[in-house]
Amino acid sequence: MLAISNMSFYFGSRAMYKDANLHIKPKDRIGLIGANGTGKSTLLRLISGEYSPDEGSISKSKDCTIGFLNQDLLSYLTEESILEVAMQAFEEQNQLQAKIDETLHKMETNYTDDLVDKLAQLQERFEMLGGYTIQSTAEEILEGLGFSTADLSRPLKEFSGGWRMRVMLAKLLLQKPSLLMLDEPTNHLDLPTIQWIESYIHNYEGAIIVVSHDREFLDNVVKTTVEVSQAKLNVYSGNYSFYLKERTLRKEIQQSAYENQQDKIRQTERFIERFRSKATKARQVQSRVKALEKMEMIDEVIDETAKVNFKFNFGQKSGRQVMELDDISKAYGDLRILKSTTARIERGDKIALIGANGKGKSTLLRIIAGTEGIQGERKLGHNVLFSFFAQHQLESLVVENEILDELKQAGSAKTETELRNVLGCFLFKDDDVFKKIKILSGGEKSRVALAKVLISEANFLLLDEPTNHLDIQSVNILMQALEQYEGTYVVVSHDRHFISQVANKIWYIDDQEIKEYPGTFAEYNDWYQKQQASKQAQAAIAKPVKTEQNNKAKNKKNKPQDSPEVKALKREIREAKQALEKIENEITKLEAEQAKIEAQLGDNSIYDDAEKLEKTQAAFQEVQGKLAKANEEWENLAMSIEELEEQL
Numbered sequence: 117m118l119a120i121s122n123m124s125f126y127f128g129s130r131a132m133y134k135d136a137n138l139h140i141k142p143k144d145r146i147g148l149i150g151a152n153g154t155g156k157s158t159l160l161r162l163i164s165g166e167y168s169p170d171e172g173s174i175s176k177s178k179d180c181t182i183g184f185l186n187q188d189l190l191s192y193l194t195e196e197s198i199l200e201v202a203m204q205a206f207e208e209q210n211q212l213q214a215k216i217d218e219t220l221h222k223m224e225t226n227y228t229d230d231l232v233d234k235l236a237q238l239q240e241r242f243e244m245l246g247g248y249t250i251q252s253t254a255e256e257i258l259e260g261l262g263f264s265t266a267d268l269s270r271p272l273k274e275f276s277g278g279w280r281m282r283v284m285l286a287k288l289l290l291q292k293p294s295l296l297m298l299d300e301p302t303n304h305l306d307l308p309t310i311q312w313i314e315s316y317i318h319n320y321e322g323a324i325i326v327v328s329h330d331r332e333f334l335d336n337v338v339k340t341t342v343e344v345s346q347a348k349l350n351v352y353s354g355n356y357s358f359y360l361k362e363r364t365l366r367k368e369i370q371q372s373a374y375e376n377q378q379d380k381i382r383q384t385e386r387f388i389e390r391f392r393s394k395a396t397k398a399r400q401v402q403s404r405v406k407a408l409e410k411m412e413m414i415d416e417v418i419d420e421t422a423k424v425n426f427k428f429n430f431g432q433k434s435g436r437q438v439m440e441l442d443d444i445s446k447a448y449g450d451l452r453i454l455k456s457t458t459a460r461i462e463r464g465d466k467i468a469l470i471g472a473n474g475k476g477k478s479t480l481l482r483i484i485a486g487t488e489g490i491q492g493e494r495k496l497g498h499n500v501l502f503s504f505f506a507q508h509q510l511e512s513l514v515v516e517n518e519i520l521d522e523l524k525q526a527g528s529a530k531t532e533t534e535l536r537n538v539l540g541c542f543l544f545k546d547d548d549v550f551k552k553i554k555i556l557s558g559g560e561k562s563r564v565a566l567a568k569v570l571i572s573e574a575n576f577l578l579l580d581e582p583t584n585h586l587d588i589q590s591v592n593i594l595m596q597a598l599e600q601y602e603g604t605y606v607v608v609s610h611d612r613h614f615i616s617q618v619a620n621k622i623w624y625i626d627d628q629e630i631k632e633y634p635g636t637f638a639e640y641n642d643w644y645q646k647q648q649a650s651k652q653a654q655a656a657i658a659k660p661v662k663t664e665q666n667n668k669a670k671n672k673k674n675k676p677q678d679s680p681e682v683k684a685l686k687r688e689i690r691e692a693k694q695a696l697e698k699i700e701n702e703i704t705k706l707e708a709e710q711a712k713i714e715a716q717l718g719d720n721s722i723y724d725d726a727e728k729l730e731k732t733q734a735a736f737q738e739v740q741g742k743l744a745k746a747n748e749e750w751e752n753l754a755m756s757i758e759e760l761e762e763q764l
Contacts, residue, residue, distance in 0.1 A: 278304030
């Protein structure tokens with residue numbers, strides 16, 4: 117479908133690609149990876165035709181169409197509704213619709229056989245192209261990407277950059293190009309939408325190339341991984357996890373071959389040097405010289421992984437209670453985010469705040485930071501020093517500063533050597549530290565801002581989407597840094613691999629309340645899936661079954677809806693449903709408590725303390741008893757509601 121053959125491309129004197137090769141077949145699922153600056157986005161622009169190769173060729177079949185989602189689309193603004201923008205994907209159908217409307221208008225005053233025939237032909241073609249379903253298809257895609265039905269009629273310009281990017285993605289998905297190229301598509305998506313995209317890609321009929329720092333997303337959608345390294349395209353026939361294993365094996369083989377070749381070169385050079393002046397060895401010496409000249413050199417393996425090697429120093433340790441939120445409420449006009457909710461943050465908590473966009477995650481982070489007005493009480497703990505990272509703070513970097521100077525002004529007591537070591541961990545090496553902020557890419561600015569946060573000596577960090585615009589290598593660095601960090605932090609992220617590595621508690625906002633799961637993201641995800649399955653099963657049980665008795669009841673004369681008897685029944689049903697909801701909330705809390713105790717019993721160290729083990733087991737039995745009782749109450753109440761509803 118598309119072939120890249122011996123392609124070279126230069127930025128000035130720097131070779132971004134040198135004799136690179138890649139073949140893309142129909143239905144390929146390719147993950148394009150590599151460090152920032154290696155040329156991933158450049159390759160997509162070369163394929164799209166925006167750039168032209170300096171050497172070699174990029175050839176594609178005649179029927180190959182290309183769709184390219186990139187960050188440049190964020191600048192597109194229009195008064196048209198997002199539904200109208202998405203439906204621009206149906207170019208031929210829209211043209212046919214315009215001709216049909218024009219023909220119908222002419223027929224109002226000039227009804228001829230020619231116009232009737234023309235209308236029939238247009239409508240036949242329109243139907244063949246699915247014209248009568250394009251609006252419902254566009255609505256389905258947009259709602260799958262997180263838009264509400266009411267949003268569809270709003271102008272595109274009213275939405276933020278991230279939401280506009282979703283509209284552009286919807287338009288591309290509706291166009292169904294034979295090659296779909298996505299550059300960091302998950303940057304502006306929440307978890308439910310990412311999972312929807314994964315499902316959509318699985319069923320996509322064309323080929324896909326995706327650039328992403330989200331490891332789990334890559335594992336779930338790609339079947340081939342292409343690594344951009346040293347101006348080459350290295351192909352691995354598997355997902356990202358397969359690539360990691362295979363790359364290690366390839367590097368070991370390459371390094372071994374390199375070392376063997378170097379040994380052979382040294383032996384040959386010693387022979388040449390030793391016998392260069394002896395006439396009897398002249399032929400052998402010349403033979404070895406020619407062999408060296410013809411030898412195809414094996415490159416030494418360059419370790420492109422970076423490790424964090426600096427320690428975090430706190431000027432002071434925080435108290436046990438880092439933050440208390442008591443009876444907090446927050447609303448923007450009629451939009452209520454939080455209502456009378458309470459939460460605690462203790463020293464050593466590593467909290468991931470997750471959930472769909474629009475639930476109030478960033479608002480909650482600002483409340484914790486004290487920059488958002490609230491009803492209720494926010495109590496900052498003893499000796500708490502916090503530092504806040506958010507995407508808008510990239511704008512606060514002084515653009516005329518050099519990177520090193522920007523870190524010097526962060527207020528830490530670190531020496532220049534220590535700061536250079538920190539910047540080295542964040543992939544700024546040698547003279548890179550003297551680059552001005554204004555020439556940095558978005559990802560490089562993010563790394564500078566993160567470095568400033570991590571050297572601030574704060575004992576409490578607030579991080580809002582810190583992995584956006586970072587490549588996988590930079591995300592790994594951040595994970596290492598947070599794993600070493602001995603303070604407390606709250607992080608908002610949709611990167612599942614990232615939060616599974618750095619969080620020991622999960623927060624989410626549900627029913628305008630802050631809910632907490634006391635465990636890792638993997639444990640939370642398992643618990644959440646069970647909760648959803650349980651709710652579906654309970655809904656199936658509670659659903660009234662149509663029986664002969666029910667049918668007879670329906671045939672009876674309806675009671676007057678304003679009669680005292682009916683009003684009393686409705687009141688009783690309403691009160692019963694409120695009680696049912698209360699029990700459901702209690703069951704959720706008990707299940708979370710049970711999971712927490714199970715985690716304690718899973719820790720082998722508890723078996724060294726007989727008294728602690730006995731107490732924990734007793735607590736576990738108590739929770740199990742309460743849970744069984746609550747489930748029984750729920751079932752009885754659900755049956756009662758069903759019986760009451762039958763009487764109406």
